[in-house]
Amino acid sequence: MSTATAQKTSFAAVIWDYLTTVDHKKIGKLYLYGGGFFFLLGGLEAMIIRIQLIKPENNFISAGLYNEMITMHGTTMIFFAAMPLLIGLMNAVMPLQIGARDVAFPFLNALGFWLFLFGGIMLNVSWLTGAPDAGWTSYTPLSTLSPGHGVDYYVLGLQISGAGTLMGGINFLVTIVNMRAPGMTYMRMPLFTWTTFVVSVLILFAFPALTVGLFLLMFDRMFDSAFFDVALGGNSIIWQHLFWIFGHPEVYILILPAFGIFSEIFATFSRKRLFGYTAMVFATILIAFLGFMVWAHHMFTVGMGPVANSIFAIATMAIAVPTGIKIFNWLLTLWGGNITINSAMLWSLGFIPSFTIGGMTGVMVATSVADYQYHDSYFVVAHFHYVIVGGVVFGILAALHYWWPIMFRRILNEKLGKLAFWTFFIGFHLTFFIQHFLGLMGMPRRYWVFLEDQGLELGNLISTIGAFFMAFGVIVFLYNAIYVWFKGEPAPQDPWDGRTLEWAVASPVPHYNFKQLPLVRGLDALWIEKMEGNGKLTPAEPVGDIHMPNGSILPFLMSVGFFIAGFGFIYQTQTNFAYIFLFGGMALALLCMLIRSLKDDHGYHIHKEELEKEAE
Amino acid sequence: MAHDHSLNPETMPHHPEKATLEGKNKFLGLWFFLGGETVLFASLFGTYLALKNSTAGGPTSEELFGLELVFLMTMLLLTSSLTSVYAMYHMKNNDFKKMQLWLGITGLLGVAFLACEIYEFYHYIHEYGFTFRSSAFGSAFYTLVGFHGGHVLFGLSWLAAIMIRNAKRGLNLYNAPKFNTFSLYWHFIDVVWVFIFTVVYLMGKVA
Numbered sequence: 001m002s003t004a005t006a007q008k009t010s011f012a013a014v015i016w017d018y019l020t021t022v023d024h025k026k027i028g029k030l031y032l033y034g035g036g037f038f039f040l041l042g043g044l045e046a047m048i049i050r051i052q053l054i055k056p057e058n059n060f061i062s063a064g065l066y067n068e069m070i071t072m073h074g075t076t077m078i079f080f081a082a083m084p085l086l087i088g089l090m091n092a093v094m095p096l097q098i099g100a101r102d103v104a105f106p107f108l109n110a111l112g113f114w115l116f117l118f119g120g121i122m123l124n125v126s127w128l129t130g131a132p133d134a135g136w137t138s139y140t141p142l143s144t145l146s147p148g149h150g151v152d153y154y155v156l157g158l159q160i161s162g163a164g165t166l167m168g169g170i171n172f173l174v175t176i177v178n179m180r181a182p183g184m185t186y187m188r189m190p191l192f193t194w195t196t197f198v199v200s201v202l203i204l205f206a207f208p209a210l211t212v213g214l215f216l217l218m219f220d221r222m223f224d225s226a227f228f229d230v231a232l233g234g235n236s237i238i239w240q241h242l243f244w245i246f247g248h249p250e251v252y253i254l255i256l257p258a259f260g261i262f263s264e265i266f267a268t269f270s271r272k273r274l275f276g277y278t279a280m281v282f283a284t285i286l287i288a289f290l291g292f293m294v295w296a297h298h299m300f301t302v303g304m305g306p307v308a309n310s311i312f313a314i315a316t317m318a319i320a321v322p323t324g325i326k327i328f329n330w331l332l333t334l335w336g337g338n339i340t341i342n343s344a345m346l347w348s349l350g351f352i353p354s355f356t357i358g359g360m361t362g363v364m365v366a367t368s369v370a371d372y373q374y375h376d377s378y379f380v381v382a383h384f385h386y387v388i389v390g391g392v393v394f395g396i397l398a399a400l401h402y403w404w405p406i407m408f409r410r411i412l413n414e415k416l417g418k419l420a421f422w423t424f425f426i427g428f429h430l431t432f433f434i435q436h437f438l439g440l441m442g443m444p445r446r447y448w449v450f451l452e453d454q455g456l457e458l459g460n461l462i463s464t465i466g467a468f469f470m471a472f473g474v475i476v477f478l479y480n481a482i483y484v485w486f487k488g489e490p491a492p493q494d495p496w497d498g499r500t501l502e503w504a505v506a507s508p509v510p511h512y513n514f515k516q517l518p519l520v521r522g523l524d525a526l527w528i529e530k531m532e533g534n535g536k537l538t539p540a541e542p543v544g545d546i547h548m549p550n551g552s553i554l555p556f557l558m559s560v561g562f563f564i565a566g567f568g569f570i571y572q573t574q575t576n577f578a579y580i581f582l583f584g585g586m587a588l589a590l591l592c593m594l595i596r597s598l599k600d601d602h603g604y605h606i607h608k609e610e611l612e613k614e615a616e
Numbered sequence: 617m618a619h620d621h622s623l624n625p626e627t628m629p630h631h632p633e634k635a636t637l638e639g640k641n642k643f644l645g646l647w648f649f650l651g652g653e654t655v656l657f658a659s660l661f662g663t664y665l666a667l668k669n670s671t672a673g674g675p676t677s678e679e680l681f682g683l684e685l686v687f688l689m690t691m692l693l694l695t696s697s698l699t700s701v702y703a704m705y706h707m708k709n710n711d712f713k714k715m716q717l718w719l720g721i722t723g724l725l726g727v728a729f730l731a732c733e734i735y736e737f738y739h740y741i742h743e744y745g746f747t748f749r750s751s752a753f754g755s756a757f758y759t760l761v762g763f764h765g766g767h768v769l770f771g772l773s774w775l776a777a778i779m780i781r782n783a784k785r786g787l788n789l790y791n792a793p794k795f796n797t798f799s800l801y802w803h804f805i806d807v808v809w810v811f812i813f814t815v816v817y818l819m820g821k822v823a
Contacts, residue, residue, distance in 0.1 A: 104641040104644075104645065105641065105645060166652060169652075170645055170648045170649055170652070171645075173644075173645075173648050174641050174644045174645045174648065177644060178637065178640055178641055178644060179637075179641075204648055204651055204652045204655075205651065205652065205655050206655075207652070208652045208653070208655040208656035208659065209655060209656075209659045211656060211659075212656055212659035212660055212663070213659070215759070216663065216759070219748075219755065219759065220755075223748070223749075224748075224749045225748055225749060225754075225755035225759070226672070226749065226750075226751060226752040226754070226755045227663065227667070227752060227755050227756065227759075229752065231672075232670070232672045232750075232751050232752050233667065233669075233670025233671065233672040233751050233752035233753060234667070234670065234752040234755075235666055235667065235670070235752070238662075238663055238666055238667075241662075242659055242662075242663075245659070594777060597774070597777050597778065597781070597794075598777060598781050600790065602623075602790065
């Protein structure tokens with residue numbers, strides 16, 4: 001069954017293949033499709049928000065629907081667009097970068113994807129009955145008192161997808177520790193692999209706090225517990241702490257992979273070794289460490305007192321130091337380099353000033369005294385969009401242009417790429433730069449309307465026009481992807497004259513990645529062979545049998561089980577009938593786990609003779 | 617299967633649980649998982665500490681807890697950790713029968729612990745009217761201790777599944793990592809209980 005898979009081409013066979021796949025490359029693509037879909041949904045929600053705010057006292061959507069829009073926009077973009085797109089890139093590229101044939105737990109990898117997808121669907125099913133409306137932070141008691149089932153969908157959707165993310169994190173950690181190719185020491189790993197590693201640590205230690213927070217919220221809403229019920233001695237601040245103990249590391253979970261991506265792209269297209277590699281690695285670790293020490297800077301106005309506020313303010317400002325080290329290292333990588341400017345590089349170059357502005361306003365809001373003025377105003381909205389769009393979204397788009405040849409065997413069209421970049425880049429600054437000033441002028445975030453004659457009209461109009469530019473840029477990118485899929489030529493194996501191992505695998509990438517595991521002789525392993533060898537990697541082993549994991553439908557079924565059980569949890573408050581879904585769904589999920597435990601799964605071998613025959 | 621031979625070698629290696637790449641991955645993966653679980657329980661402990669005096673006029677921890685039963689439960693669980701160590705000792709000596717015996721004892725001690733916990737909860741609910749819904753303290757207590765109890769229940773089901781599944785075929789390099797990861801998980805559950813015993817019961821009775 002090993003090499004015959006390519007022969008099956010019927011539509012049903014392809015669908016079945018993707019439903020049961022445990023191949024990290026296919027799972028990476030699934031993450032990109034899923035994350036891309038939710039990115040478009042979140043973008044649509046953003047456009048509706050901006051249209052509502054195009055003029056004073058607009059009536060485009062109702063106040064209630066507006067609350068649902070901002071909640072769903074934030075939740076969707078963070079959990080179901082940015083994270084899965086990044087995890088998809090990690091899946092597609094990281095095992096190739098360390099010279100591995102797959103991840104450590106291929107089954108778990110598939111399960112992580114399906115849990116993410118069904119969590120996202122769960123959240124969006126809420127549109128049918130009323131979406132969550134308590135903001136993406138879902139502060140209690142607003143979220144505990146929110147009527148209807150909107151917040152219930154938020155809780156269950158995030159709980160299901162969060163479990164998947166946690167599995168993904170553990171999987172990447174074990175893969176990087178145990179499965180690096182011979183010679184690939186830690187300090188020879190490409191920066192994207194390093195950031196994947198550090199981010200996985202963040203996921204591992206941050207997500208359980210959200211898990212607990214969501215459980216408490218779920219128990220309060222669905223099982224009448226009293227964690228946040230002040231009348232019974234509950235305390236709303238617990239939610240804020242748990243949410244931000246997760247939530248602040250979360251922003252580093254988003255931005256650090258983007259830092260890794262830019263490090264790869266700047267080095268490749270400057271045709272220079274990354275400047276200050278060691279400093280980059282340690283800056284990454286330092287940012288991650290400090291990222292756990294600063295959660296309460298989201299809570300300066302809660303009333304923690306001046307001592308706590310000062311400590312968290314100083315810890316927060318300290319993060320600017322390793323981040324600054326990174327910015328200077330990128331600039332010095334460019335310095336004196338033989339620079340190629342293409343779409344991937346444009347997104348990376350656009351990132352530096354955009355992200356630096358976001359970092360600067362970050363230090364401003366970290367100043368706890370001044371934060372009383374900024375808090376909950378459009379200044380904060382502008383700040384986090386500068387870091388998340390200017391950092392993470394730019395990073396994802398840069399990575400897509402850069403690694404598209406490996407993932408989809410096409411090179412994205414440069415003209416369309418540049419058009420998408422410039423419209424999105426200009427639109428982005430139009431949308432969000434003016435929001436700093438709207439915030440300083442007193443416009444609060446999350447309000448449905450603003451009044452006329454307060455000097456807010458022009459700024460909001462400009463902001464909405466900018467949003468349309470961004471939407472246009474995204475549409476051009478999508479058109480580009482579809483265009484090259486049908487009209488593009490197959491990409492060569494190493495179109496950018498790459499430096500790292502992922503550019504050394506054959507095109508299209510065989511499902512076992514490397515016929516022989518490569519011997520790594522230093523940082524930028526492929527570049528070393530290009531400069532000092534014959535341009536090809538030295539094999540570290542003779543051609544031999546390759547062990548491969550079996551595909552399985554169980555991850556999909558297990559996720560369906562949790563998905564069904566989610567509805568049971570939500571509706572058991574109303575009708576006992578829902579217990580059928582609750583117990584039925586859990587039974588299906590647990591049964592799948594039991595089968596997985598009891599049924600031996602040894603995988604299969606691709607034999608040496610088959611590999612030799614393929615080579616002919 | 618192509619590598620049945622490699623899974624059932626003539627002489628077992630010294631560490632059968634880490635002899636294959638799959639075994640090494642499972643071992644490390646479970647350690648990382650326990651790292652995440654530590655944060656999970658830390659969050660629950662934090663919540664409990666914040667709410668332990670929020671009794672809303674209901675019974676306080678001092679009125680509720682009886683250290684005799686909890687001491688017995690602690691002994692049961694600590695002993696089960698020790699017996700799982702014996703089981704792993706026999707696994708490394710490739711003595712399957714003795715391993716199964718000690719794992720069986722581990723399981724029985726776990727069941728006894730769980731029975732005590734169920735009795736304890738029943739007692740609080742029926743004698744004191746102290747429930748999950750009666751106060752924030754009640755919610756936090758049952759959530760923290762209940763999460764631990766749920767972990768014990770999951771561990772026992774897991775143990776039963778791998779003991780029955782492998783009862784007839786003995787030890788090999790494919791199932792040795794499974795037994796070993798179970799034992800690691802079981803130790804972790806035990807460590808969490810030590811903290812519950814200290815933070816919830818001793819501090820609830822004395823502090």
